[in-house]
Amino acid sequence: MALFWLALGWLAGIAAGQETPQPVGAWLAFAGAALLAAVLFRRLTALRWAFLGLLVVGLGAARSAAAQPPSGPQSLASFNGRSGNLVLEGVVIETPDVRDTYVGLRIDVDRVQPDPGQPLMPVRGRVLVYAARLETWAFGDRVQAAGRIETPPVFETFSYRDYLAGQGIHSLMREAVVTRLASRQATPLLQALFDYRARALRVVYRLFPDPEASLLAGILLGIETGIPSDVRLAFDRTGTSHIIAISGFNLTLVGGMFVGVFGRWLGPRRGAVAAGMAIAVYTLLVGADPPVVRAAIMAGIGLLARRLGRQTDAFASLGAAAWVMTAARPAALWDVGFQLSFAATLGLIVYAAPLQQALLRLLGRRMDSRLAEQLGGPLAEFGLFTLAAQAMTLPLMIYYFQRLSPASLIANPVILPAQPALMGLGGLAVLLGSIWPPLGQPLAWAAWPFAAFTIRVVEWFASWPMAWIPLGRTALPLVAGLYLILFGATALAALPADRWARWRLPAFHAPAWIVWTGLGAAAVLTWAQALALPDGRLHLTALEVGRGEAVLIESPTGRFALVNGGASAIALSEGLGRRLPPFARRIDWLILASTDDERIGGIPDVVERFPMGGALIGGPPGGAAYRRVVERLTTSGCPIVDALPGQTLDLGGGAELEVLAVGERGAILQVTYGGFRALLAGGADPSAFDGPSSRRFAAPVTAVFLADGGDAAVNPTAWLAAVQPRVAIASLAAGDRRGLPSPETLLTLAGRTLLRTDRNGWIELITDGESLWVEVERSGDS
Numbered sequence: 131m132a133l134f135w136l137a138l139g140w141l142a143g144i145a146a147g148q149e150t151p152q153p154v155g156a157w158l159a160f161a162g163a164a165l166l167a168a169v170l171f172r173r174l175t176a177l178r179w180a181f182l183g184l185l186v187v188g189l190g191a192a193r194s195a196a197a198q199p200p201s202g203p204q205s206l207a208s209f210n211g212r213s214g215n216l217v218l219e220g221v222v223i224e225t226p227d228v229r230d231t232y233v234g235l236r237i238d239v240d241r242v243q244p245d246p247g248q249p250l251m252p253v254r255g256r257v258l259v260y261a262a263r264l265e266t267w268a269f270g271d272r273v274q275a276a277g278r279i280e281t282p283p284v285f286e287t288f289s290y291r292d293y294l295a296g297q298g299i300h301s302l303m304r305e306a307v308v309t310r311l312a313s314r315q316a317t318p319l320l321q322a323l324f325d326y327r328a329r330a331l332r333v334v335y336r337l338f339p340d341p342e343a344s345l346l347a348g349i350l351l352g353i354e355t356g357i358p359s360d361v362r363l364a365f366d367r368t369g370t371s372h373i374i375a376i377s378g379f380n381l382t383l384v385g386g387m388f389v390g391v392f393g394r395w396l397g398p399r400r401g402a403v404a405a406g407m408a409i410a411v412y413t414l415l416v417g418a419d420p421p422v423v424r425a426a427i428m429a430g431i432g433l434l435a436r437r438l439g440r441q442t443d444a445f446a447s448l449g450a451a452a453w454v455m456t457a458a459r460p461a462a463l464w465d466v467g468f469q470l471s472f473a474a475t476l477g478l479i480v481y482a483a484p485l486q487q488a489l490l491r492l493l494g495r496r497m498d499s500r501l502a503e504q505l506g507g508p509l510a511e512f513g514l515f516t517l518a519a520q521a522m523t524l525p526l527m528i529y530y531f532q533r534l535s536p537a538s539l540i541a542n543p544v545i546l547p548a549q550p551a552l553m554g555l556g557g558l559a560v561l562l563g564s565i566w567p568p569l570g571q572p573l574a575w576a577a578w579p580f581a582a583f584t585i586r587v588v589e590w591f592a593s594w595p596m597a598w599i600p601l602g603r604t605a606l607p608l609v610a611g612l613y614l615i616l617f618g619a620t621a622l623a624a625l626p627a628d629r630w631a632r633w634r635l636p637a638f639h640a641p642a643w644i645v646w647t648g649l650g651a652a653a654v655l656t657w658a659q660a661l662a663l664p665d666g667r668l669h670l671t672a673l674e675v676g677r678g679e680a681v682l683i684e685s686p687t688g689r690f691a692l693v694n695g696g697a698s699a700i701a702l703s704e705g706l707g708r709r710l711p712p713f714a715r716r717i718d719w720l721i722l723a724s725t726d727d728e729r730i731g732g733i734p735d736v737v738e739r740f741p742m743g744g745a746l747i748g749g750p751p752g753g754a755a756y757r758r759v760v761e762r763l764t765t766s767g768c769p770i771v772d773a774l775p776g777q778t779l780d781l782g783g784g785a786e787l788e789v790l791a792v793g794e795r796g797a798i799l800q801v802t803y804g805g806f807r808a809l810l811a812g813g814a815d816p817s818a819f820d821g822p823s824s825r826r827f828a829a830p831v832t833a834v835f836l837a838d839g840g841d842a843a844v845n846p847t848a849w850l851a852a853v854q855p856r857v858a859i860a861s862l863a864a865g866d867r868r869g870l871p872s873p874e875t876l877l878t879l880a881g882r883t884l885l886r887t888d889r890n891g892w893i894e895l896i897t898d899g900e901s902l903w904v905e906v907e908r909s910g911d912s
Contacts, residue, residue: 137449143190161188206255269324270316277306342581352416364592369538477522552580664688673705679861686783702732724796725752748773748797804899840871
């Protein structure tokens with residue numbers, strides 16, 4: 131157990147070295163001081179261990195500092211962002227990542243030519259190159275690539291730069307011209323392994339139909355690029371994506387097979403050595419991702435203990451695995467796969483045995499003890515053990531993937547029993563098929579039902595209304611709080627009965643805990659549903675979606691309409707997820723008041739996540755986003771209607787939405803409820819304000835949602851002066867540099883309330899038809 135705590139100190143040091151950059155010498159001096167203090171206070175146990183912990187923190191930080199990317203003229207990253215093309219040479223070090231429009235090549239670069247006519251100069255570094263899709267590339271190819279080199283970008287909720295940095299890659303070259311100079315230039319062992327991997331991949335697609343072939347390629351070889359997007363989405367939504375990626379679960383099954391086969395052939399000790407070697411080779415074959423390496427190291431420690439006739443400690447094995455992995459590559463600490471694998475394994479260590487014992491006690495009270503053991507084993511392995519792993523990974527899943535997958539609690543126990551047969555039969559089919567394809571075909575026929583069962587079951591669970599729940603961004607302190615609650619509850623549950631009395635809490639037995647937990651959950655769900663009930667008022671909310679605009683309308687009877695969606699699917703999904711009822715996430719009307727990509731770019735993904743009752747489209751056909759929206763609406767069976775002036779939608783409870791005008795840029799909409807009147811001018815066309823129908827939207831209004839963030843070109847000052855809005859709302863992205871709203875717009879609206887999503891966040895107007903209430907996410911200048 132001490133090794134585990136020291137390993138946590140080492141990981142804390144890795145994090146400190148990354149977040150608090152200091153020279154290696156400074157961290158070594160810190161570690162030396164801690165070591166000296168540990169020696170001086172060696173007789174005081176608590177202080178000795180505290181200083182030993184600081185010692186490993188310092189050593190971890192020193193290792194992290196030493197692993198920072200090289201700098202200077204001989205660093206490939208030093209050429210990032212330079213103008214003009216760069217010519218580089220190197221060796222492809224991973225299986226090419228084949229996509230629909232390009233092939234990703236990860237290249238270990240050793241020479242560059244900065245400018246034409248200059249000689250090649252030596253450099254160090256790795257780069258991800260996007261090569262032509264129609265060319266065939268392979269691991270070990272020595273290539274020359276020409277193109278502009280840049281630092282990988284950082285997106286809204288995902289840092290591609292950090293993701294690639296975790297793989298030792300700090301440069302990106304798009305639209306490169308790539309030429310093969312030579313083949314099979316890797317080390318002989320790796321070249322042989324990756325040559326077989328490429329051959330095995332071809333065998334998989336020859337033996338199995340798709341999508342089962344792509345599933346087997348991911349499960350057996352760690353190559354996931356061929357998995358169809360809808361299949362991958364189903365696995366993601368049901369929390370079963372660990373099945374399609376090589377993970378600790380897969381390696382555990384493979385390792386068990388190796389131990390069983392070699393142990394029977396060679397005896398326990400020699401079999402352990404052979405199994406360890408086979409696990410190491412398989413780890414290299416599938417790409418040595420962090421979860422696989424973690425499982426391989428822990429399996430190796432277990433096999434070594436078996437060879438020496440010793441017992442292993444699970445905590446110590448996990449700590450040693452984390453220590454070895456981050457010592458070899460400190461950036462592994464930031465790999466999501468490493469974190470999830472570490473957390474899942476910790477959950478199994480902490481919770482698996484107590485849960486299994488509780489299950490056996492429960493079954494033992496109701497049936498014969500022998501039958502209880504026979505049933506308890508499979509139930510625990512495929513049900514409770516999955517629950518133990520999910521409990522520890524849940525906060526990380528919420529933080530990284532911004533969703534909950536209730537379906538995972540059922541989907542995992544259903545499909546996990548099929549995985550040993552799928553991997554065993556599928557692996558043997560590929561192995562024999564690599565020798566002679568017809569030899570592996572009978573086993574492929576036997577394995578196919580298990581692959582088809584896995585996919586169909588996952589797709590069925592993914593179709594459930596509450597299979598997954600979008601949560602939006604989750605703050606890191608909340609994740610830390612969830613872990614504190616989890617660890618605190620675990621510590622309290624482990625206390626002896628006499629210690630519980632000190633807390634003066636009732637000594638609940640397991641059934642009572644279940645009842646109280648159920649009552650608590652029911653209370654939370656009841657309140658959540660009660661708070662989501664309609665309040666008899668009309669709500670118009672300008673969501674903060676960055677570029678473009680999105681307005682969510684809730685009628686007095688609880689019906690919803692969404693007008694436009696902005697450019698960001700992530701921001702739109704988050705905004706809707708926070709405002710729609712948790713158990714009735716339906717949008718009754720989707721209204722495209724504009725067909726411009728900036729205003730509806732976020733809608734295509736949302737159409738897949740939220741059922742749509744109907745769609746109203748104003749304006750001429752638009753670009754790529756418009757085509758995707760129409761395609762997905764048509765696929766889902768949602769009726770689509772073209773907007774015409776004078777059309778009216780009954781929102782319910784006396785609220786109405788009317789189309790006032792339709793032009794080349796979109797539609798102008800009006801929402802009325804009693805004495806409340808709001809104009810949504812997001813699709814306003816300047817010519818509309820000069821036409822004969824302009825009188826219909828030139829009368830005074832309660833509120834106006836400005837077009838294009840308040841640009842005077844599409845919000846004429848004469849029109850704004852005529853409508854005299856009590857409240858004007860401008861949808862703008864944070865950091866917008868266009869100088870909007872225009873000075874003319876600001877001058878016309880002087881003395882009136884102007885709210886902006888870049889300063890105020892979401893903006894909600896609430897009315898009962900007479901009075902108006904305004905709520906904002908945050909205060910700002912108005």
